[in-house]
Amino acid sequence: MxxxxxxxxxxxxxxxxxxxxxxxxxxxxxxxxxxxxxxxxxxxxxxxxxxxxxxxxxxxxxxxxxxxxxxxxxxxxxxxxxxxxxxxxxxxxxxxxxxxxxxxxxxxxxxxxxxxxxxxxxxxxxxxxxxxxxxxxxxxxxxxxxxxxxxxxxxxxxxxxxxxxxxxxxxxxxxxxxxxxxxxxxxxxxxxxxxxxxxxxxxxxxxxxxxxxxxxxxxxxxxxxxxxxxxxxxxxxxxxxxxxxxxxxxxxxxxxxxxxxxxIAFKPYPACHYVHAPLDALSAILDEEHLGAGDIAEITAFTDETGVILVLEPAADKAAPRTAYDAKFSIPYAFGARVAHGAVGVETFTDQAIGDPDVLAVAAKVRYELRRYSDTGGSFGGGVRVVTTDGRVFENELRHQRGGAENPLTDADVAAKFTSNAAVALPSDEVARLAAFVLGMSDAPDLGPLAVLRAATVKGGGGLSSRGGGPPRPGPGR
Structure with a gap:
């Protein structure tokens, strides 16, 4: 057959x-x-x-x-x-x-x-x-x-x-x-x-x-x-x-x-999965060593060949993304946002955000080094080396990205991500009802409650007629 x-x-x-x-x-x-x-x-x-x-x-x-x-x-x-x-x-x-x-x-x-x-x-x-x-x-x-x-x-x-x-x-x-x-x-x-x-x-x-x-x-x-x-x-x-x-x-x-x-892995960040492990590795160093933008001399990202193709080359384009969508495929930009603003979320990747000079100044300091994290392609591992202006060197890596089977988000984490995401377009009571329906869907006789999706609206305005806050960032560990 x-x-x-x-x-x-x-x-x-x-x-x-x-x-x-x-x-x-x-x-x-x-x-x-x-x-x-x-x-x-x-x-x-x-x-x-x-x-x-x-x-x-x-x-x-x-x-x-x-x-x-x-x-x-x-x-x-x-x-x-x-x-x-x-x-x-x-x-x-x-x-x-x-x-x-x-x-x-x-x-x-x-x-x-x-x-x-x-x-x-x-x-x-x-x-x-x-x-x-x-x-x-x-x-x-x-x-x-x-x-x-x-x-x-x-x-x-x-x-x-x-x-x-x-x-x-x-x-x-x-x-x-x-x-x-x-x-x-x-x-x-x-x-x-x-x-x-x-x-x-x-x-x-x-x-x-x-x-x-x-x-x-x-x-x-x-x-x-x-x-x-x-x-x-x-x-x-x-x-x-x-x-x-x-x-x-x-x-x-x-x-x-x-x-x-x-x-199947959940995403803790709204960016290419090859960004995640290096970004979490960087976050752990920044938090534990209390480093800010003024302390950073150089950052080296660790990833594999596919990661280089997707999120690190061409280097000039990744250091200064041309569009908000382009920024989702840039480790330098994500590093810059994390260092400059302390978090990476849905608001990081907007047309207004990508020109931030503080972010781009850090992005210009990012290099990369090839490392292999999975011979079977079973995860998106990655890491980072940070060199400070006073000569200290810190290195960290995650063999498995957060959200994958080997380093999972909990059901509570996923539910919190949903609540934060859905609240951008629906009132809180409708968000709770939708979550309850989906999590109990195995007992539902039909999909009638999905009609609430039609009432979702663009932030600050209305959704399309028939005519025509960012999700949470759980703290990473080293």
Missing amino acids: TISGRLAELVVGTEPAALPEATRTATSMHTLDTLGCALAALGLDAVPYVRASYAERGVSGPASVVGQAGGLPADMAAMVNGALAHALDYDDTHAGSIVHVSAATVPAALAMGEHTGRSGAEVLTAIALGNEVSVRLGRPAGAALHARGFHPTGVCGVFGATATAARLAGADAEQTRNAFGIAGSMAGGLMEFLADGSETKPFHPGWAAHAAINAVWFALHGATGPATVVEGDRGFFGAYLRGEEPDLSSVTDGLGERWLTDE
Whole structure:
């Protein structure tokens, strides 16, 4: 049987009771985190062009959109909500596959769940299955997709979102396999936004969710897709990693027995995951040694080759980010903000903030050194060396970034992050009700309470009509 056939059997044949309790809990927490990220993005008026584009199309549907009074068809709602979920780069990531997992699967699941009238338990099961597919297809590639200029969230996420949508649409195994085959022709997402700080990256999980829902609908109406879409010579890996020989056994090893949602990392900072461990390492030194901007002569960041590509080179661009989104992919900028202002949060990455001369003065003092923290690509480790103006040298590193499976945030930490994020766009009583619904979703008969998302507003103003504070920073330890 082909890989897509085996994945289709998993999607169709898994009973909700087969999910371990830990996986069900993790799926609920990732759903909560994803909604919080989307609400914070709406509150800060992120990706307004995506929201406005869909709001003005004059169509309506059953699926809720964050900040839009009227619903949209499921595919359109998934596009908007997926872009919002990823807009702040605050959403979860699986380290081994480097996929932002939930930003595609959760919007697809909520949109299709509302479209089909599914229960909360059915939706959570579909999210967990979609997470499995995204992560398992990303693991054989690891950093290789990034090295070739592809964004794993877009190119792998479309398959995960397809699994989620197929499950909720009631597709059978053959229809699901065909939907995977169709989704392969919709996989996309380039990393070229790093060249000038363009804001194309948030589109990737939104488009993956949008494409996935359409792939499923096409398959339900008789469209076919290649059975060898994953392993074929002109299939996913053959096309995207031509010339390499990834070990595809990891896609199906332990399928249905070992659940990978539990490995997906939460983000404590709204920036690229390769920023996190070096930033926490720096924070520990600054706090313990009581250092300020005037004490810093030079800072050296430690990261691996992929980290250099994403957050340290070209050095001149990273030292002075060109856009707020560009700043999310800059260790020098994050270091500068932490040293100059004592914290890094959603307000750090705004058009107003990136020109701060105090931040840029520190950023200009940042260098880097290559170090390897994980031979398997299972975490985003990193560290730092600080040289002071009086000649003292301090060094610190985290083998595993905070928020990952080896250095986890607690459920209380994740809930606090959600509350802070959601409060940017919703009143506190609605935030509490939404959290209670999501955390109790396994017992919910439907997704009706999600309608509160439509009432979310841009900070200081109203959300889009149907016509048309930062999250907490838990203290790091050395």
